[in-house]
Amino acid sequence: MCELLGMSANVPTDICFSFSGLMQRGGGTGPHRDGWGIAFYEGKGIRAFHDPAPSCHSVIAQLIKNHPIKSLVVISHIRQANVGLVCLENTHPFIRELWGYSWAFAHNGQLDKRIFDLPLIFYKPVGSTDSEYAFCWLLDQIRLTFPERPDNFDELTTFIHQCCEQLRSMGVFNMLLSESQYLFAYCSSKLSWLTRRAPFGEASLKDDDLTVDFCQETTNNDVVTVVATEPLTANEAWTRLNAGELVVFHEGLAQDHRAP
Amino acid sequence: MCELLGMSANVPTDICFSFSGLMQRGGGTGPHRDGWGIAFYEGKGIRAFHDPAPSCHSVIAQLIKNHPIKSLVVISHIRQANVGLVCLENTHPFIRELWGYSWAFAHNGQLDKRIFDLPLIFYKPVGSTDSEYAFCWLLDQIRLTFPERPDNFDELTTFIHQCCEQLRSMGVFNMLLSESQYLFAYCSSKLSWLTRRAPFGEASLKDDDLTVDFCQETTNNDVVTVVATEPLTANEAWTRLNAGELVVFHEGLAQDHRAP
Numbered sequence: 001m002c003e004l005l006g007m008s009a010n011v012p013t014d015i016c017f018s019f020s021g022l023m024q025r026g027g028g029t030g031p032h033r034d035g036w037g038i039a040f041y042e043g044k045g046i047r048a049f050h051d052p053a054p055s056c057h058s059v060i061a062q063l064i065k066n067h068p069i070k071s072l073v074v075i076s077h078i079r080q081a082n083v084g085l086v087c088l089e090n091t092h093p094f095i096r097e098l099w100g101y102s103w104a105f106a107h108n109g110q111l112d113k114r115i116f117d118l119p120l121i122f123y124k125p126v127g128s129t130d131s132e133y134a135f136c137w138l139l140d141q142i143r144l145t146f147p148e149r150p151d152n153f154d155e156l157t158t159f160i161h162q163c164c165e166q167l168r169s170m171g172v173f174n175m176l177l178s179e180s181q182y183l184f185a186y187c188s189s190k191l192s193w194l195t196r197r198a199p200f201g202e203a204s205l206k207d208d209d210l211t212v213d214f215c216q217e218t219t220n221n222d223v224v225t226v227v228a229t230e231p232l233t234a235n236e237a238w239t240r241l242n243a244g245e246l247v248v249f250h251e252g253l254a255q256d257h258r259a260p
Numbered sequence: 261m262c263e264l265l266g267m268s269a270n271v272p273t274d275i276c277f278s279f280s281g282l283m284q285r286g287g288g289t290g291p292h293r294d295g296w297g298i299a300f301y302e303g304k305g306i307r308a309f310h311d312p313a314p315s316c317h318s319v320i321a322q323l324i325k326n327h328p329i330k331s332l333v334v335i336s337h338i339r340q341a342n343v344g345l346v347c348l349e350n351t352h353p354f355i356r357e358l359w360g361y362s363w364a365f366a367h368n369g370q371l372d373k374r375i376f377d378l379p380l381i382f383y384k385p386v387g388s389t390d391s392e393y394a395f396c397w398l399l400d401q402i403r404l405t406f407p408e409r410p411d412n413f414d415e416l417t418t419f420i421h422q423c424c425e426q427l428r429s430m431g432v433f434n435m436l437l438s439e440s441q442y443l444f445a446y447c448s449s450k451l452s453w454l455t456r457r458a459p460f461g462e463a464s465l466k467d468d469d470l471t472v473d474f475c476q477e478t479t480n481n482d483v484v485t486v487v488a489t490e491p492l493t494a495n496e497a498w499t500r501l502n503a504g505e506l507v508v509f510h511e512g513l514a515q516d517h518r519a520p
Contacts, residue, residue: 044386045348047310052302059327067319088305089362096357100384102349122382124360126304 002092002108004191005038006176006227007074008183008249013224014068015040015076017205017212021232022078023061024207035091036061038076039104040069041180046102047071050091072251073183075176077106089127093176094135096123099149101179103139107131108229109172109188134173138163153182153248154257160184161246162260168244176227183249185227187241193227194238195252203233223252262352262368264451265298266436266487267334268443268509273484274328275300275336277465277472281492282338283321284467295351296321298336299364300329301440306362307331310351332511333443335436337366349387353436354395356383359409361439363399367391368489369432369448394433398423413442413508414517420444421506422520428504436487443509445487447501453487454498455512463493483512 005022007015019038035052047069051058077092084090092106111130115137122143123136141163142156150156160177164186167173174191177184185191196203198221200214218224227249231238241247248255265282267275279298295312307329311318337352344350352366371390375397382403383396401423402416410416420437424446427433434451437444445451456463458481460474478484487509491498501507508515 042312042348045310045312045351047348048308050305050307052305059323063319063323088302088307091305095355097384097386100386102386124357126357126360126362 002077002079003229004106004108004174004176004227005074005076005232006183006185007071007224008252009072009222009224010251010253011219011222012070012072013222014070015074016065016068017203018226018228018232019076020065021205021207022076022228023056023065034079034086036076036078037091037093037106038064038074039093039095040071041073041178042071044101044180046095046104046180048093048095048104050088052086052088052091073178073180075104075106075178075183077108082110084127084129087127090129090132092131094132096135096139098139098143098179101149103177103179105135105138106176107134108174108190111167111171111173114170115167134167138167138177157184157246157248157257158260161186161257164246165244165260174229181250183227184246185241185249186246188243190229191227191241192229192231192238193225193241193247193254194231194233194236195223195225195254197223197252202235204235205232206234207232225249225252225254262337262339263489264366264368264434264436264487265334265336266443266445267331267484268512269332269482269484270511270513271479271482272330272332273482274330275334276325276328277463278486278488278492279336280325281465281467282336282488283316283325294339294346296336296338297351297353297366298324298334299353299355300331301333301438302331304361304440306355306364306440308353308355308364310348312346312348312351333438333440335364335366335438335443337368342370344387344389347387350389350392352391354392356395356399358399358403358439361409363437363439365395365398366436367394368434368450371427371431371433374430375427394427398427398437417444417506417508417517418520421446421517424506425504425520434489441510443487444506445501445509446506448503450489451487451501452489452491452498453485453501453507453514454491454493454496455483455485455514457483457512462495464495465492466494467492485509485512485514
């Protein structure tokens with residue numbers, strides 16, 4: 001199993017605080033020693049870092065922890081390998097282009113061998129993980145059904161939810177997915193989220209000896225949602241997603257979405 | 261105009277020395293202040309860094325300069341913007357997947373408006389540069405002609421050369437391209453290369469007060485080629501490519517290739 005971390009915000013926000021907590025689980029307080037990766041959207045652009053080494057010893061992870069990169073949407077992952085060797089091409093998040101947008105994807109869980117029987121058309125995996133294969137299949141399905149980017153994301157969201165349900169039938173499939181503006185979070189077993197907005201308070205990381213007073217870091221209009229496999233802080237009220245639930249975040253806020 | 265830097269090696273080699281020289285041109289000794297990027301292949305995986313800020317002031321560029329990342333193929337670029345805003349999605353190298361391989365591409369030069377009339381099928385640009393558009397078109401052409409990865413790259417090389425000639429007819433098109441094992445270098449106006457192998461000597465950067473004795477850093481079997489817009493060292497014999505010339509490097513060595 002792996003750990004996921006996502007962020008959606010309405011103003012460019014750094015993820016240093018949450019990333020510090022996640023990073024400790026990468027061989028520090030957790031067993032996820034098999035690499036880590038993070039993708040920051042900046043407009044339509046994406047700044048991605050991948051490292052097959054444990055995050056708690058990574059020079060690049062240290063740089064991200066200490067050097068704020070501000071973004072509206074972030075997807076991060078630390079890995080404990082099950083399917084696929086520990087190597088760079090098997091390190092999440094995976095990235096592909098569709099409609100002239102860079103899609104990023106990270107997966108927690110394991111799918112059984114049936115995943116590799118699903119036909120692939122446009123997108124082919126570079127590595128050997130079930131996760132990247134599932135991502136290629138998912139983007140293929142989206143591309144076949146929505147050859148162009150739709151103006152309204154309601155139908156797209158329902159469609160992605162249906163595809164996720166199909167993937168969940170093959171095992172455990174917790175997922176974070178984005179195309180730069182929307183963050184899709186799908187839960188098969190474990191995923192929680194928390195929206196921070198005014199009045200901001202203090203938060204203390206479970207995994208690291210670190211407390212942040214968000215009051216000092218934010219304005220009254222800031223809205224920031226963090227999504228994680230397990231709640232990262234001990235003193236805030238996280239919402240756990242149910243199995244089979246998809247939540248879409250846009251500019252920091254959960255969007256209404258009717259299950260398919 | 262921009263500056264290109266590429267490397268092909270037969271053993272995992274760091275590019276710190278050459279990158280130090282290139283980085284100085286990013287707002288230091290050169291006018292290329294509009295971002296920089298670098299892609300390191302590690303097996304089929306790719307480790308990419310993109311930054312729209314000048315390389316000579318970039319914290320991430322400092323990290324790459326000081327923290328050796330070893331690779332067989334590297335493509336790097338520093339940008340002086342002509343077409344397209346200075347932003348992350350317009351920062352080279354651009355990356356797309358074909359045949360389950362991550363292709364990286366960087367361009368020096370400028371193509372006229374006709375480039376945007378070429379039809380695109382599978383790949384769409386995320387940003388607004390002529391360069392990324394040309395890359396999408398080039399990969400489309402390769403994909404249409406070679407739906408599967410060929411065993412032998414001779415025909416593919418000839419085909420890529422033909423496509424490059426077509427692009428050169430629309431302006432200045434110096435290019436570096438790779439799929440992880442082969443480095444394609446095409447020259448429209450300026451591109452030079454140098455192969456270092458035993459007996460190794462000393463090299464002194466033109467742009468930075470730095471000398472390396474490669475003897476200390478290498479074994480007798482190492483073969484490393486560096487490709488750059490302008491020679492990076494003053495005391496070595498670089499080969500300039502002719503206009504319309506394509507050279508393919510594999511494991512550090514230039515391959516025989518007959519022009520189309």
